[in-house]
Structure formats: structure tokens, C-alpha cells
Amino acid sequence: xxxxxxxxxxxxxxxxxxxxxxxxxxxxxxxxxxxxxxxxxxxxxxxxxxxxxxxxxxxxxxxxxxxxxxxxxxxxxxxxxxxxxxxxxxxxxxxxxxxxxxxxxxxxxxxxxxxxxxxxxxxxxxxxxxxxxxxxxxxxxxxxxxxxxxxxxxxxxxxxxxxxxxxxxxxxxxxxxxxxxxxxxxxxxxxxxxxxxxxxxxxxxxxxxxxxxxxxxxxxxxxxxxxxxxxxxxxxxxxxxxxxxxxxxxxxxxxxxxxxxxxxxxxxxxxxxxxxxxxxxxxxxxxxxxxxxxxxxxxxxxxxxxxxxxxxxxxxxxxxxxxxxxxxxxxxxxxxxxxxxxxxxxxxxxxxxxxxxxxxxxxxxxxxxxxxxxxxxxxxxxxxxxxxxxxxxxxxxxxxxxxxxxxxxxxxxxxxxxxxxxxxxxxxxxx
Amino acid sequence: xxxxxxxxxxxxxxxxxxxxxxxxxxxxxxxxxxxxxxxxxxxxxxxxxxxxxxxxxxxxxxxxxxxxxxxxxxxxxxxxxxxxxxxxxxxxxxxxxxxxxxxxxxxxxxxxxxxxxxxxxxxxxxxxxxxxxxxxxxxxxxxxxxxxxxxxxxxxxxxxxxxxxxxxxxxxxxxxxxxxxxxxxxxxxxxxxxxxxxxxxxxxxxxxxxxxxxxxxxxxxxxxxxxxxxxxxxxxxxxxxxxxxxxxxxxxxxxxxxxxxxxxxxxxxxxxxxxxxxxxxxxxxxxxxxxxxxxxxx
Numbered sequence: 001x002x003x004x005x006x007x008x009x010x011x012x013x014x015x016x017x018x019x020x021x022x023x024x025x026x027x028x029x030x031x032x033x034x035x036x037x038x039x040x041x042x043x044x045x046x047x048x049x050x051x052x053x054x055x056x057x058x059x060x061x062x063x064x065x066x067x068x069x070x071x072x073x074x075x076x077x078x079x080x081x082x083x084x085x086x087x088x089x090x091x092x093x094x095x096x097x098x099x100x101x102x103x104x105x106x107x108x109x110x111x112x113x114x115x116x117x118x119x120x121x122x123x124x125x126x127x128x129x130x131x132x133x134x135x136x137x138x139x140x141x142x143x144x145x146x147x148x149x150x151x152x153x154x155x156x157x158x159x160x161x162x163x164x165x166x167x168x169x170x171x172x173x174x175x176x177x178x179x180x181x182x183x184x185x186x187x188x189x190x191x192x193x194x195x196x197x198x199x200x201x202x203x204x205x206x207x208x209x210x211x212x213x214x215x216x217x218x219x220x221x222x223x224x225x226x227x228x229x230x231x232x233x234x235x236x237x238x239x240x241x242x243x244x245x246x247x248x249x250x251x252x253x254x255x256x257x258x259x260x261x262x263x264x265x266x267x268x269x270x271x272x273x274x275x276x277x278x279x280x281x282x283x284x285x286x287x288x289x290x291x292x293x294x295x296x297x298x299x300x301x302x303x304x305x306x307x308x309x310x311x312x313x314x315x316x317x318x319x320x321x322x323x324x325x326x327x328x329x330x331x332x333x334x335x336x337x338x339x340x341x342x343x344x345x346x347x348x349x350x351x352x353x354x355x356x357x358x359x360x361x362x363x364x365x366x367x368x369x370x371x372x373x374x375x376x377x378x379x380x381x382x383x384x385x386x387x388x389x390x391x392x393x394x395x396x397x398x399x400x401x402x403x404x405x406x407x408x409x410x411x412x413x414x415x416x417x418x419x420x421x422x423x424x425x426x427x428x429x430x431x
Numbered sequence: 432x433x434x435x436x437x438x439x440x441x442x443x444x445x446x447x448x449x450x451x452x453x454x455x456x457x458x459x460x461x462x463x464x465x466x467x468x469x470x471x472x473x474x475x476x477x478x479x480x481x482x483x484x485x486x487x488x489x490x491x492x493x494x495x496x497x498x499x500x501x502x503x504x505x506x507x508x509x510x511x512x513x514x515x516x517x518x519x520x521x522x523x524x525x526x527x528x529x530x531x532x533x534x535x536x537x538x539x540x541x542x543x544x545x546x547x548x549x550x551x552x553x554x555x556x557x558x559x560x561x562x563x564x565x566x567x568x569x570x571x572x573x574x575x576x577x578x579x580x581x582x583x584x585x586x587x588x589x590x591x592x593x594x595x596x597x598x599x600x601x602x603x604x605x606x607x608x609x610x611x612x613x614x615x616x617x618x619x620x621x622x623x624x625x626x627x628x629x630x631x632x633x634x635x636x637x638x639x640x641x642x643x644x645x646x647x648x649x650x651x652x653x654x655x656x657x658x659x660x661x662x663x664x665x666x667x668x669x670x671x672x673x674x675x676x677x678x679x680x681x682x683x684x685x686x687x688x689x690x691x692x693x694x695x696x697x698x699x700x701x702x703x704x705x706x707x708x709x710x711x712x713x714x715x716x717x718x719x720x721x722x723x724x725x726x727x728x729x
Contacts, residue, residue: 013444076474099475203670258582259558262669394689399494405673409586427491431484
């Protein structure tokens, strides 16, 4: 006979195990679940989901996970645990997307894109679709195909405050074209109005990196830039030193906000919207941010101030948000049908009107504000790491971003930073 | 004592849930971290064994050693400035002043607040305006100390200011532990010392310090462990400031974010080894001091 103690022990252990096992999430089999990180777009998504339910009877649930860091961790953890939703987005470089595809988490939707005379595929701007396409010659060892559905796009541009331009006696319709003009204009406005010349969230390295890449491509051309990534040209090359020196020139010109190297993009957007700086560098999403922070703000975008006439300017952009279909989802077909509906003209127009973003598909120009419409003209000249055949190692980018912050803080010279980047490049290449 | 199988099973069944949780959440991750440090792993694809390459990479990474230096710099400030301040305040609250309970609560508010809140709050105070006219400088100017006003989070001061903010946030912990230690010293010892003709300084040196030595050791070790692993407050305050305030956990966090999980694990292990070595050294030094003072190791 077992004693009471043994019986109680067995009961306790059983209860413990039952509670643990019983924690599994219940799933509604009829609902398409979508995970995303875009807080500013949640309301628009919910309205679209409601509209879709009324039209088809299918329930779509958009689940927001914020901030983006947390979202990324959640998606990776869910992928490992086999718990990805029907549709999800990927944040991160092309290598991440490739890893997800190789691990069998994403549906190759090429056949859906190309059915009915490629009707779905033709809707998109080629630049937006390029980010989710892996070609036959891709270096990531991914089966060629289309693996995602872009829902919007972004472009990085310089921005200027037109009211401050007027106040400083500058022509508000003539933004600076060259790097020299840019500094002169910023200094004039700074002197006349006592505001900052330039403000940007350079505490977040990626904004520095985007600008450095644009100036590098303008300085040495895209081919030589990509050769650096391939390891054929060192970062200590004089053209790279020239690029890094631009940041030193900015520092020495006195136009940078004093705390620019620790400033977040949110702080920079806040400062620019309050008229505390003449210039900023930001993405097209800023239109929505400024509309909320300062609806009366009079500003305009302008292209990268040129540092060389020899090579064309490339605009950092094309990478917006994309949705992918979970290869293990029970609702693959339904999920794809929903994404097809979401990227139709009517829905895209609703979406961009509501969120002030650039569309992923063509023929939505009428729904755009004049500011956003002005950015569409840049679509033919975009560049983004996710469209390059090879990407720089994240550790090299990390050292570059940190080095650029050190230059604008006056801690290191362009030569020192170039040396550190090159040493890191050589170190990671040996792995 | 000989126990029957049934009794052994019964006893084991009571510790089984705790043992299971401990194994899953502590022992398994510990060994898994160690295994991952010898692998290349992007958290999605299967890991690949690469030997000690992550460690080689780490030892030749200037950024990593700079972060260790930054962590050590802040730790040095915390060990000295923060703990001396905490001890002085604990002595004051214990012996001298009234409103003891009020001060206990006041000094303990800061450690209770979230590190992110402290970081963001201090950032707002130090650099709330991009034009440079921040709240703290404004206060200095109004107080007639305008000559002190400067860019507090600029290249020259950012590391020092980060250390000060860390100490300001952290001294409450040490204060509470010091106070508990001081209150455990029997009053009779001070009375005996007074009868023997000891002054305040001699009582402090010959009674308080020796009897407080186990507490001091504990605080020093906790300070080292806590400060070398500081992260959230610094991230919110400076974001690393071009490597000037980048601390080891920030590097580990960034590498995990870039899905270099193997490298991040190697960094975690090296940091862990450094901290264990420093902690044991502190225990050893403290034991020697206690022996010198004639107090048995506690």
C-alpha cells in the first residue's frame, strides 16, 4: 500500500505537469493571424481587416509587437519553436531573410505572383519587389523566387525647414545642391536665427551609415563601393578617407547639434518639428511623424548634397515593410489571397492616405501628398543593402558607425577610423 | 540514517519541481551557452562548430576591450565614490540624525526606479535641447555657477557623467545594506570602547570597520558584478556614444541583435570568467584584511 505522502507527491507532480502542458496557446483555426511591429500602422491594418471580413467573411487579426527589437526576437523565437503566425514580417538585413527561407519558414510565392499573366507581380514597383526576390545568381544559396509581399516603401532624404530658410534670408525654393552649399546655408541660418544647422539621430548608427553609403557612392561610384564590400578595395583607400572626412568637416563647420552623436531619431524628429534645426536627414516616414508632431511645419525634401560631379547620386531607399507567408501555416492559400487583396490599388490608396507612407505598387500617385509625390521621382535611382548581391559584415558596419560617431564627437580622425574598419574587415574575412 | 526507497522517493518528489525548474532555466542554459560559444549560430539556421574562433575574434576585437575598460572605469567610480557616499549616509542615518525612516525611504527610491527611466530622465536634464541650452546648465547658470556649464554628454565628459549617474542611481542599495550591517553591531561594543578611552575615529576604525568587513566585502562584490553588467541606463542615457560609454553587455546585446549568437555567448563567458576572478580576488583580499584585524572570516 502506498502511503498518503506518496499519493500526495504523485498528485502534486501530475498537477505540475498538467499545468505546464496546459499552457499551450489556443488557436482559432478560422483566423489569419499577422504579426507586425508597425505601431503607426496598426489602426489602418485593423480597418483593412474589418473591411476584408465584410467582403469575404475571413477574419484577419493583426497583432502588434513593439518595439521592433522585441518583435525581431519574438519572430526568431517563434520560428525556432514552430510557432510562427500565418503571415509575418522580417526586420533585418537580407542575410536574415535568406536564413528564414533556407530554414523552410517562408512560402515561395512566385507562382502566385506570376499567375494570370503576372497580374500581381506587375502591380509592384520593381525596386520594392527586388527586396524580396532572390535571383538565380544569388550568393545566399537560396532557391530563386519571390518570398514576400511589399506593402509600402521608404526613401532616405535630406529635409529643410522652409520657414527658417525664409527667416534667414535664403530662397525656400532653392535647397543646397553641393556639400559646400549645404554647410554655407546651414551656417547662415544658424548665425541669423540661433538654431542648429543640422540635426539627425546619429546616436542610432544606421542613420550615419545610410548617409556614409550615399556619399561613398557619390564619391567613388557604386562599382568601387561594392568592390570594397568584396574586399578588393580597402577602407583605408583615399576615397574612403575622403568620405569619412566629410563628417569631420561637418563637425568642424559647427553646424551639427552639440549632442548629435547620442541623439535618437525620435529626438531629432522632435527637434526638427519644433523648428530647432534648419536641416535634417530622415526617411519618408518622417512625413507621418511631422504630420502628428507639427501639422503646420513648412518643410521639403531635397537630394543628397553632392560631393562629386563625377559619379551620380544614389538614394538610400526601396526597403519598406514586407509580409511573408508561413510555409507551415494551415491557411497558406487564404493568407496569400489576403495579401493579394491588401496590395490592390484601392487598399494601397487607403493605406498610404491613412499612414502617409509611400506605396509599394504603382498607380497610387493620386492618393499621395505633394511631399510624398516629390519622392516618387527618386524611384529610378534607389540603392539599398538588401538589393546588393553581397552585404558588408555586421561587425564592420558596427565599427564604421561607431567610428563615424567618434569623428563627429571629435574623438578620432578619419584616418584612425578607416584603419579600425579595415582591421575589422580583415579579421572577419579570416573567419 | 537509512531511508527506505519509498521514503527516498517521497522526499525526492518534494524537491522535484524546483529541481526541474532550476535545471531547465539555469543549468541547461549555462551549458548551452558554453556549447554555443564554440559554434557559429544565427539563431535560425542549424549551428556549426567552429572551434575557438569566436574567442580568437573576441580577443583581437579592440571594441570589446574598450568596453571592458569603460565598464572598469564606471566600476572604479562605483567602488569608491558610490560606496563611500553610501557608507557616510548610512553612518549619518544610523547615528546622528532624526527622521531616519524618511531618509531610508528617500535614499532607496532611486534603486527602485527603472534604469531606463533614470537614463532617459538624466538625458532630458543634460541634453534636453539640441541647441545646447539644457536644464542642468540652465540651473548652474541661475545658481551663479555658469562657468561649470558645458556639453555634459560631449566627448570629454560623457564617460565620467555616465559613471556619476550610475553611482547616483546605485548608492541606495549599498546604503541599505550598510545600514543593516551597522545596526547589527551591538551598542555595548561602542560603550566598551568609550570606557577604554576610544574616540569617535578609533571606535569607527577598531569596532565599526572590522565588524562591518563581511558587509563591505559583500557590497564590493555586488558592486563589481552589478556595474560590470550595467546596460539599460547607459543605453538610454548615451546609447554608447561612439564607444565612449559602450559597456560589455551592450556589445553582447548588439551581437545577439545581429544574430551572432556564438560570438555573444563567447563574450558572455569571458565576461563571466573576469567577474568570477575579480570576485574571488575580492573575497581573498577581504579574508586577509579580516585576519589582519583579528576578526574571524564570517
